[in-house]
Amino acid sequence: MHPPRLAFVDLETTGTTPRSDRITEIGIVQVDADGIREWSSLVHPGRPIPPAIQSLTGITDAMVAGAPPFAALADEIARRLDGYLFVAHNARFDHGFLREEFDRLERPFRPDVLCTVRLSRKLYPQHRSHSLDALIARHGLQVHARHRALDDARLLWHFWRDIHREFPAGRISELVDALAGHVPWPDYLDPALPRLLPDTHGVYVMRDVNGVPLYVGRGARLRDKVLSHFQPGNWKSAKARRLAEQVRSIEWQETGGAIGALLHENRLLRALSPLHNRRARSPMPAGDTHWPYDGPVGIREARIIHVVEGWQFLGSAADDQALYDLLDGGRAEYDHEVHRILRDRLALVPLLQLDRRRTA
Known part of the structure; x- marks a missing residue:
């Protein structure tokens, strides 16, 4: 069955980069056994909203001038999302902004996350576009105020109801479990790990009961990559199954992006020589090996x-x-x-x- 506690979330922001931009509006639609509850708030971003963003969202500097900053809303947001499956369209964006804001407050934020872009791709592989506008057109979703947080969160709730009319609940539940990382978790591993693993670029090391390095890996979505080791459907060989059975601890490091993941993976492979990695030494690069820069x-x-x-x-x-x-x-x-x-x-x-x- 699909998770009984769902939080459909949408944000409006000053831009696309969580580290340098800020949230201007948040909308949440909570769905659980008690019914449906909606909540939204403008958020003071602490900086001007670019004119192009004001034009897109309709949220102006004047509208957020008297709005509370994120820090004043953090308790309310955390309460509404605690224990709920975080559902968003292009969830890395919304989750990334919220996580960055909670990081600034030195507060943990580790919800289970479901991206409706990825869910739509699984359910409708025949379609090329899975943008929110494409979903609106394809499913006939009623639009009231596009690019406002609560209304876009409502669109996701309507999409959720629409796919349950079209597909068996069991089919959707299986996809949700896979996409949100709800996998059978071995009882010999820390039960908190699936919630702690970040949905970002990074590297990881798996060790056995004696701390011996078994495997070094990297991933663009670190959480998905690590969890995939414990999904029998992903085992392509007996060796993959043995690795999952031997792991007793997992450590990881976020790398910011793909280049950092490659660099850290290379360093870990060289330092640890993990038992399950097959690593052929690459040939020396052809051509000039001169460092073309003046220093680091x-x-x-x-x-x-x-x-x-x-x-x-x-x-x-x-x-x-x-x-x-x-x-x-x-x-x-x-x-x-x-x-x-x-x-x-x-x-x-x-x-x-x-x-x-x-x-x-």
């Missing part, structure tokens, strides 16, 4: 900066002090694996030229 450079992904110098990965930093510590750690030698990872990627991303000299 930083690659920013989300809130994290990856530091590289001389084709050697020095580490990642999420704050100034950690960055200074990396730069103070000295220079490293050429690493052809890092060269292989970065040689075609550095030209595609903005780089920060870093200087070991700094004022006190």
